[in-house]
Amino acid sequence: MNSVSELDRHLVEFAGLLRQVGIRISASEILDAAQGLALVGMEDRNRVEAVLAATLVKEPNQIPWFEEAFRAYFAPPEQKKAWQEEAEKKAAQWREDIGQTHEELRFQGRELALGEEERAVYARLPEEEKERLKSFLAKSSEGMKSGIPVDHAFQPILERTVRGSLEYWRHRLGEDFPLLPPGEANGVLSEVEEAIRRKELAYLSQDLKNIDPEDWPRVVDLIRRLTERLAGQISRRYQADRRRGGIDMRRTLRANMRYGGVLLARRYRSRHTGRPxxxxxxxxxxxxxxxxxxxxxxxxxxxxxxxxxxxxxxxxxxxxxxxxxxxxxxxxxxxxxxxxxxxxxxxxxxxxxxxxxxxxxxxxxxxxxxxxxxxxxxxxxxxxxxxxxxxxxxxxxxxxxxxxxxxxxxxxxxxxxxxxxxxxxxxxxxxxxxxxxxxxxxxxx
Amino acid sequence: MAERMTLEEFEQGLTEAGYITEPEDRIAVTAFLAVQLGKPLLVTGPPGVGKTEIAKVLSQVFKAHLVRLQCYEGLDETRALYEWNYQRQLLKIQLQRESLQEEDLFSESYLLPRPLLQALVSEEPTVLLIDEIDKTDAEFEAFLFELLGEFQVTIPEMGTVQAKKHPLVVLTSNGERELSDGLKRRCVFLHVESPSVNKEVRILRTKVPELPERLALQVARAIHVLRESVALHKIPSIAETLDWARALLLMGREDLDAAWVDATLTLLLKSEEDVQAFYREMGAEKLLWEARSAGPEKKVEQHRQARALTDEAGQAAAGRT
The missing domain is CATH 3.40.50.410 (von Willebrand factor, type A domain)
Incomplete structure (x- = not known):
């Protein structure tokens, strides 16, 4: 009984991991996987992988993700432990970096109202730029306007200035995507995502202007393949539009004159759609x-x-x-x-x-x-x-x-x-x- | 269909039927699962990698009758499931105008069963091959749900027809269109890629036993390089590899050389565009050189990744549509 529930637990956990990398899996598919494993057995790793692939994966493009997830989830415990420690270290570093920005980005002792993404940009700035911003904040805190020291009413203006500066740096650093926290510090998930990045499956989600000139030929090749596929889809759909429509009475009557007007043969209208x-x-x-x-x-x-x-x-x-x-x-x-x-x-x-x-x-x-x-x-x-x-x-x-x-x-x-x-x-x-x-x-x- | 068969017996059956599998291609395990779980097997992959052959071989292994539904644009239930014999009904009306009851016209004798209904009502074990399902439209796919999930169909005038014996259903797709989640959820999934060099050598040795092993290896390697390293619109299929090998054998060749590659190239590349691409990007000499050396491995890997990316894009597209 224990071994059965252990298997179920692993299956559910593994399905959860696949969901996290974007593969949709329903309960019935997990059930199929469990039945499949019962049929084929758990002794042969290749067979186990084949059973899980057959029941949990439904599209060819999911296969690389599945294979990396399988490799990572069923890795030796010491390897998983190392990934976990690495992920936790990254998460702790993130928390520390963000925490530090709360200390450093202040005006007259009050925290600036900045989003986490903006704080992440600040945390990635070169040291001298951080110093420049800090010194700007310090000077502003003691600044004067028309001979009167500035008070907290000046803070929104200052925040806008800091945001503008961080926005500039975000572009300069090439961080056009939202900078997201490393999440739940899941070592296995981090390893899968890292492996997929290593396989360079990320071109499709990479900003085109950031693609390295060295990679252009590969991206051009990819574009060629994508357009071939898309052209196939479009051409198929235009053809499909030519399926038959309603009965064409005029052609039907003409075709049935040879049967003395009894409507034996039917003729249908066809539809045509022009290409754009x-x-x-x-x-x-x-x-x-x-x-x-x-x-x-x-x-x-x-x-x-x-x-x-x-x-x-x-x-x-x-x-x-x-x-x-x-x-x-x-x-x-x-x-x-x-x-x-x-x-x-x-x-x-x-x-x-x-x-x-x-x-x-x-x-x-x-x-x-x-x-x-x-x-x-x-x-x-x-x-x-x-x-x-x-x-x-x-x-x-x-x-x-x-x-x-x-x-x-x-x-x-x-x-x-x-x-x-x-x-x-x-x-x-x-x-x-x-x-x-x-x-x-x-x-x- | 095969209640007491083990995986090993099933693999043995495939081999005896002349179908070559390898553990890495997952074909045997996946097909076995589909049979044992009683679920349709959805096979995807580029054209010419042996998807349709799987259904044929399953019918041999289980000594079952093969019913094939070839899909095409505009296929509808009247051509796939059943149609009323309109002419015969009309004749009956003309003959028995006075005494005719409506239900007389909607009985089995006026029904023209098409492949799906034939597979359902068959008393014999049946393998139902629904070939190139991606060529039909979404409405037809939805119409299949009842058949694939419950092994029954509803004919409005007659009621529900239950399968007498559950057919083993194999669906194939070349990936021209994304299939619906509903269909995929009902199936066991298998993706078949072009065979590895080793597997293709085994296929060549099985299907063309008189082919010398050395030539079989040269042919398989050359085809592998051609598939992976040249930007072809249509990559050579396994059937074309076999044709090429047979042609070389007929010509009495024992070794592959550039002149013979040039002379027989049209057996592999069926469009002028692909022939031009081959000579522009590679040529016969380079093909043979790459086939002999381990050099192309890196390039092969790059092209495989590019293909994976293409599929990834397909998913992105499907996600939006």
């Missing part, structure tokens, strides 16, 4: 160039399943890139040539309103009911309000507008114009390949 046309409008501001390069590769990989792709770039003005992309020019060369057309200050500020106005005025023929209009931009533009008006006009002419926003969604509330743009388009956060694949699969399927 893409019009791509890419932001060429300095921070966006890398995203644009990857997204162009991705979208052009789909050219077999869309009936045409028109590509435009904008800085201060609009530049048409369709022919350049078709002739297979390198992205760098293309951008260099588009530079004079897109505006003198290319790589600096952008003006979406001017680009949209020019698009409507000179390229109206590309905006039809079959057009999926895709904008790739971080939505930081001059004349945002005017751009939103043009966007509303375009919305009435096209099938839909997708806005791929490279700014993380949690930061959208900081940009006022985003709310205006969102009224006229579907806006998605899109700074990783995972985002891009998901969006296109959802919108085109």
């Amino acid at each position: 046309k893409f019009v791509l409008l890419c932001d060429l501001s300095g921070s966006m160039v890398k995203y644009t390069e990857f997204v162009l590769q991705f979208i052009y990989g789909l050219s077999t399943v869309v009936s045409g792709i028109e590509t435009f770039a904008f800085g201060e003005r609009l530049a048409r890139l369709t022919d350049e992309v078709r002739t297979g020019k390198s992205f760098q060369k293309m951008v260099r040539e588009a530079l004079p057309a897109a505006g003198e200050n290319w790589g600096g500020g952008t003006n979406l309103a001017v680009a949209l106005e020019e698009l409507v005025r000179t390229q109206a023929q590309v905006l039809t009911r079959r057009t999926v209009f895709i904008i790739l931009s971080d939505s930081q533009t001059l004349e945002g309000e005017r751009a939103a008006q043009y966007l509303a006009g375009i919305r009435r002419r096209v099938r839909e507008i997708l806005w791929l926003n490279t700014l993380p969604e949690r930061r959208w509330p900081e940009i006022k114009t985003i709310e205006q743009f969102r009224r006229h388009c579907r806006m998605y956060e899109c700074y990783t390949l995972g985002h891009l694949t998901g969006i296109l699969s959802e919108r085109l399927g």
